[in-house]
Amino acid sequence: MYCYQCEEAARGCGCTTVGVCGKDAETAGLQDVLIYLTRGIAVRNLVAMEHGVGNKEAGTFIAEALFATLTNVNFDRVRFRDYIARAIAIRDALPPAGEDEPDACTWTPANDAGIAAKADEVGVLATADEDVRSLRELLVYALKGVGAYYYHAAALGYEDDEVTAFIQRALASTLRDLTVDEMVGIVLECGGVGVQVLALLDTANTATFGTPAITAVRTAPGTRPGILVTGHDLKDLKDLLDQTEGTGVDVYTHGEMLPAHAYPMFTEYEHLIGNYGGSWPFQKEEFEAFNGPVLVTTNCLIPPKASYRDRIYTTGPVGFAGCTHIPDAADGTRDFSAVIEHARHCRPPKNLHGRVRPRDLITGCAHGAVLSIADTVVDAVKAGAIRRFIVMAGCDGRQSERSYYTEFAKALPRDTVILTAGCAKFRYNSLDLGDIGGIPRVLDAGQCNDCYSLVVIAQALAKAFDVGINDLPISYNIAWYEQKAVLVLLALLNLGVKNITLGPRLPAFVSPGVLKVLVENFGIRANTTVAEDLALMVPEH
Numbered sequence: 001m002y003c004y005q006c007e008e009a010a011r012g013c014g015c016t017t018v019g020v021c022g023k024d025a026e027t028a029g030l031q032d033v034l035i036y037l038t039r040g041i042a043v044r045n046l047v048a049m050e051h052g053v054g055n056k057e058a059g060t061f062i063a064e065a066l067f068a069t070l071t072n073v074n075f076d077r078v079r080f081r082d083y084i085a086r087a088i089a090i091r092d093a094l095p096p097a098g099e100d101e102p103d104a105c106t107w108t109p110a111n112d113a114g115i116a117a118k119a120d121e122v123g124v125l126a127t128a129d130e131d132v133r134s135l136r137e138l139l140v141y142a143l144k145g146v147g148a149y150y151y152h153a154a155a156l157g158y159e160d161d162e163v164t165a166f167i168q169r170a171l172a173s174t175l176r177d178l179t180v181d182e183m184v185g186i187v188l189e190c191g192g193v194g195v196q197v198l199a200l201l202d203t204a205n206t207a208t209f210g211t212p213a214i215t216a217v218r219t220a221p222g223t224r225p226g227i228l229v230t231g232h233d234l235k236d237l238k239d240l241l242d243q244t245e246g247t248g249v250d251v252y253t254h255g256e257m258l259p260a261h262a263y264p265m266f267t268e269y270e271h272l273i274g275n276y277g278g279s280w281p282f283q284k285e286e287f288e289a290f291n292g293p294v295l296v297t298t299n300c301l302i303p304p305k306a307s308y309r310d311r312i313y314t315t316g317p318v319g320f321a322g323c324t325h326i327p328d329a330a331d332g333t334r335d336f337s338a339v340i341e342h343a344r345h346c347r348p349p350k351n352l353h354g355r356v357r358p359r360d361l362i363t364g365c366a367h368g369a370v371l372s373i374a375d376t377v378v379d380a381v382k383a384g385a386i387r388r389f390i391v392m393a394g395c396d397g398r399q400s401e402r403s404y405y406t407e408f409a410k411a412l413p414r415d416t417v418i419l420t421a422g423c424a425k426f427r428y429n430s431l432d433l434g435d436i437g438g439i440p441r442v443l444d445a446g447q448c449n450d451c452y453s454l455v456v457i458a459q460a461l462a463k464a465f466d467v468g469i470n471d472l473p474i475s476y477n478i479a480w481y482e483q484k485a486v487l488v489l490l491a492l493l494n495l496g497v498k499n500i501t502l503g504p505r506l507p508a509f510v511s512p513g514v515l516k517v518l519v520e521n522f523g524i525r526a527n528t529t530v531a532e533d534l535a536l537m538v539p540e541h
């Protein structure tokens with residue numbers, strides 16, 4: 001195996017025997033083969049689409065397949081073998097793309113050993129040139145982000161054929177020998193598609209669940225048995241809440257589900273009690289203490305301990321051998337009765353006092369809520385009460401060096417406001433950083449996809465001050481971990497945002513040559529120390 005798609009890539013290079021995330025070599029190989037096959041589907045379907053005989057479902061399948069290979073989503077070999085079988089069936093039902101199709105369009109494994117042998121041939125290291133490999137992988141990782149966000153939007157009935165067509169065009173491009181300039185062009189184009197898919201998901205969420213309002217979320221557990229819902233899929237949360245109504249079972253959000261509490265529709269469920277725990281790296285301790293079933297709707301799943309494995313339920317692309325998977329339903333509404341029945345026999349959650357302070361968490365500061373108080377914000381900037389905004393969005397991670405973000409947040413002067421989204425916020429959202437004239441100093445727009453909100457807010461501020469987006473008093477100190485963050489970063493670049501600081505480590509898949517392009521064109525830099533970065537991002541501090 002060779003995997004270097006996330007921030008934890010072993011030794012800052014790549015995982016070669018087993019992933020730091022827990023992914024084993026066999027699963028890594030199955031993922032490589034699945035991605036290879038999606039390239040073959042793409043080549044055939046693009047030609048078929050040109051002739052008006054394309055398969056729309058192929059695009060949706062590819063989005064889900066890419067999502068399944070994203071870090072901390074699926075560790076289950078059986079599920080990947082099934083994805084591979086489905087990929088071959090979809091591909092083979094499409095007409096050939098011509099006389100000399102690439103191998104990805106025709107290769108068929110004889111057995112599991114054949115798949116394993118193919119994995120060695122088509123993995124990351126199949127591309128010898130370091131820069132070409134870097135650009136191809138950068139593109140594929142960003143596409144995993146597109147696939148993930150598209151999956152959630154589609155679950156709510158919001159689809160966009162342009163997005164799935166781009167995914168296929170981009171995948172097919174990785175089978176061709178393109179110039180570096182051409183590859184950079186597609187990577188940047190992917191940032192534009194990133195903006196498009198983030199906007200699609202924003203529309204899907206707000207049209208379905210309402211416009212989020214700034215909301216304080218309880219963190220102290222109740223006294224009844226509960227189900228903990230983690231991940232990003234709001235549709236699963238909604239369906240679970242409907243099915244738990246009147247059962248005596250409470251529902252709690254975990255990690256990236258926290259922002260759900262800010263949507264008007266979710267505030268109507270009295271048994272949606274509050275948020276439990278913090279971000280994904282702490283889930284072993286938190287899932288153990290929760291006592292009840294945990295529904296994992298997306299990343300990040302850490303291989304569960306045997307002590308609570310039977311309480312983990314997965315949906316959609318998520319999987320882990322030994323955990324119960326809730327199957328998809330023909331009408332789109334999954335049946336959670338087994339999870340609910342399980343919960344009835346469980347003890348209520350333990351109080352997590354000690355590590356997590358029992359303090360309400362503020363969320364829902366998405367574009368609708370912030371722009372409704374835009375005049376107050378603009379006045380505070382004009383009056384000098386707010387000197388600067390710092391975008392600290394992105395991912396959390398498990399290494400101790402992530403404490404940098406807590407220290408950075410604490411060290412920020414009191415006339416600065418943090419704009420955040422994603423699970424990175426759990427490093428500082430329970431600190432009492434106060435407010436500026438009633439505006440919370442940590443404005444949490446929501447999940448990582450709600451970075452889109454931060455862009456909408458920045459664009460509105462740029463308009464209000466009649467300046468360019470890079471002339472605003474905003475600095476970017478982004479934390480990344482997995483491939484959705486790669487897409488969000490490309491989306492920011494596509495919108496013209498410059499001088500982003502990225503940490504805690506630069507991606508292993510970015511070669512020195514590609515890094516040079518990013519530095520020269522966009523001013524991307526790696527974070528350093530709190531003091532040095534503060535001096536740079538909050539001038540005259």
Ligand code: SF4
Pocket residue numbers: 003004005006007008009010014015018019020021022023071072
């Ligand atoms: Fe390693 Fe990250 Fe790949 Fe897991 S996803 S194998 S930790 S690089």
Ligand code: SF3
Pocket residue numbers: 072232255256280299300394395396422423424447448449481482484485
């Ligand atoms: Fe977090 Fe896994 Fe990236 Fe949605 S839940 S941001 S890391």
